[in-house]
Amino acid sequence: MSEFEKLKIVTRYELLKQLRRKRFYGALALTVLAQVLTIALYKGLDIPGKIHISDSPELFAIFSTSITTIAIIGSVFFSGDAIASEFEHKTGYILFPNPVKKITIVTGKYIACFIATAAILGVAYLISAFSLLGFYQSIPSGILSSLAIALALACCVLSIAFAFSSFMKGGMGATIATLLAFIMILPIVSTSLVYAGYNPWFLPNYAGNAVTATYGLQLGQVFGGFGEGRGARIGTPDPVTSFIVLLVYAAVLFQISIWLTKRREMV
Amino acid sequence: MREAIVIDGLSKYYNGFLALDKLSLRVRENEDVALLGPNGAGKTTTLKLICGLIRPSSGSVYINGVNVAEERERAISEVGTLLETPEFYSFFTPEETLSYLGKLRGMRERDLGHRIREVLKLVGLQKWTNIRIEKFSRGMKQRLALAQALLHDPQILILDEPSLGLDPRGMVDIREILKEAKKKKTIIFASHLLTEVTQICKKVAIIDHGKLRFYDDISRLKKKYRSLERAYLKLTEGAI
Numbered sequence: 259m260s261e262f263e264k265l266k267i268v269t270r271y272e273l274l275k276q277l278r279r280k281r282f283y284g285a286l287a288l289t290v291l292a293q294v295l296t297i298a299l300y301k302g303l304d305i306p307g308k309i310h311i312s313d314s315p316e317l318f319a320i321f322s323t324s325i326t327t328i329a330i331i332g333s334v335f336f337s338g339d340a341i342a343s344e345f346e347h348k349t350g351y352i353l354f355p356n357p358v359k360k361i362t363i364v365t366g367k368y369i370a371c372f373i374a375t376a377a378i379l380g381v382a383y384l385i386s387a388f389s390l391l392g393f394y395q396s397i398p399s400g401i402l403s404s405l406a407i408a409l410a411l412a413c414c415v416l417s418i419a420f421a422f423s424s425f426m427k428g429g430m431g432a433t434i435a436t437l438l439a440f441i442m443i444l445p446i447v448s449t450s451l452v453y454a455g456y457n458p459w460f461l462p463n464y465a466g467n468a469v470t471a472t473y474g475l476q477l478g479q480v481f482g483g484f485g486e487g488r489g490a491r492i493g494t495p496d497p498v499t500s501f502i503v504l505l506v507y508a509a510v511l512f513q514i515s516i517w518l519t520k521r522r523e524m525v
Numbered sequence: 526m527r528e529a530i531v532i533d534g535l536s537k538y539y540n541g542f543l544a545l546d547k548l549s550l551r552v553r554e555n556e557d558v559a560l561l562g563p564n565g566a567g568k569t570t571t572l573k574l575i576c577g578l579i580r581p582s583s584g585s586v587y588i589n590g591v592n593v594a595e596e597r598e599r600a601i602s603e604v605g606t607l608l609e610t611p612e613f614y615s616f617f618t619p620e621e622t623l624s625y626l627g628k629l630r631g632m633r634e635r636d637l638g639h640r641i642r643e644v645l646k647l648v649g650l651q652k653w654t655n656i657r658i659e660k661f662s663r664g665m666k667q668r669l670a671l672a673q674a675l676l677h678d679p680q681i682l683i684l685d686e687p688s689l690g691l692d693p694r695g696m697v698d699i700r701e702i703l704k705e706a707k708k709k710k711t712i713i714f715a716s717h718l719l720t721e722v723t724q725i726c727k728k729v730a731i732i733d734h735g736k737l738r739f740y741d742d743i744s745r746l747k748k749k750y751r752s753l754e755r756a757y758l759k760l761t762e763g764a765i
Contacts, residue, residue: 259631267625267628267629268629271621274621275614275617278616278617279616347612348609348611348612349611349612349613349614350578351606351608351609351611351612352611352612352613352670352673353626354576355576355577355578355601355606355608356601356626356629357598357599357601357602357630357631358598358629523578524573524578524579525539525579
């Protein structure tokens with residue numbers, strides 16, 4: 259049997275595993291809730307009026323799709339333990355003594371986690387799309403580019419989670435490390451760089467902001483800054499550059515996770 | 526008769542601690558060998574090295590002539606394993622677990638269903654086929670672990686304390702299964718239970734502090750030391 263056939267088997271059963279876990283449905287429910295809340299507050303508090311920008315499908319899309327980054331970060335909860343748990347919970351004693359390469363196992367797990375994340379993202383974008391149709395009877399074309407960047411961001415976050423998961427002892431540790439990296443360390447670095455006058459286009463969290471930069475509006479104008487002439491300006495990441503940056507991070511970190519898993523022993 | 530497993534000068538260090546010291550062992554086809562030794566003697570390390578779950582610091586393992594370190598997937602294709610106290614994916618049922626592992630081993634969908642029912646019946650889990658493993662006791666997981674080891678009808682069985690966690694009936698059941706299996710399979714298994722060893726195996730390898738102290742027929746050992754128990758105590762003297 260070819261490794262590709264084995265990859266399909268691993269992916270199928272890993273996906274089944276994800277679909278049986280409460281974490282997947284928890285991440286899905288949180289995403290839906292966050293999106294509904296964002297849309298309700300956008301309309302209920304008249305956000306366009308408050309920021310003095312005329313309401314438009316593009317502005318609405320920026321707010322409604324900005325929440326998708328939460329969905330992606332939520333996916334860390336079901337990808338952080340993907341590799342570590344095989345060692346931590348000793349399930350590796352059942353899986354690894356099979357004639358299947360570790361690269362196949364890691365890739366299958368990655369694809370399964372990606373499909374699960376993409377499913378949640380798909381639901382989030384569908385809610386955005388239906389809301390746009392309902393409120394404005396039109397969907398900005400930028401939503402597709404936004405979805406593409408969101409998927410690239412998902413790949414990047416999954417790769418970070420897999421890299422941590424491939425060498426850390428526990429799944430929870432890998433999950434927390436990924437979350438800390440993405441919601442604390444990287445934002446500190448990127449904000450500091452912005453304050454210092456540098457464009458942090460090469461950082462994955464900054465590149466991830468490009469999910470809202472595909473609608474033709476300047477994010478600095480929408481989300482404001484720190485006042486007139488003071489503080490940091492909110493830049494608008496270039497969608498194409500950001501897409502590439504995210505995929506490069508995803509590819510490199512995924513390779514690292516494969517290399518680390520291959521070297522890891524079932525002690 | 527050809528050699529199913531060849532262990533050649535195998536050593537393993539764990540962070541500077543020597544767990545296995547130049548172990549050499551040859552197991553012929555259809556032979557059944559028990560690894561005996563005190564806790565920490567190196568039995569499980571030996572079994573893990575045979576399966577390629579850990580890398581040797583020096584030395585080699587060959588299964589059916591294939592070097593495990595160089596071609597792990599090919600070497601272990603005819604091996605069934607039960608190592609440590611394995612855990613299973615708790616969200617799966619035994620049928621799903623065995624289906625997953627069977628497919629990974631290249632078993633055909635048509636034969637797989639029949640074989641899954643067969644091995645689950647063999648280990649006494651036929652009524653639990655579609656119950657999620659999260660509800661299983663330790664003994665039931667041990668039975669399932671044996672079922673997955675036997676699933677693809679491998680030529681070689683590598684078992685680490687197969688009756689661990691089982692009640693007396695479970696122990697007898699496992700012993701009977703292994704007695705039947707040894708008729709056409711090579712078995713190498715680690716155990717602390719001397720009665721189990723004498724009932725299943727003809728040969729014994731006594732390991733202590735990572736070194737092989739004795740490797741021969743149990744009958745010869747008994748002749749020399751009067752009983753397996755006395756031999757074990759004598760050969761592992763001073764072990765903690």
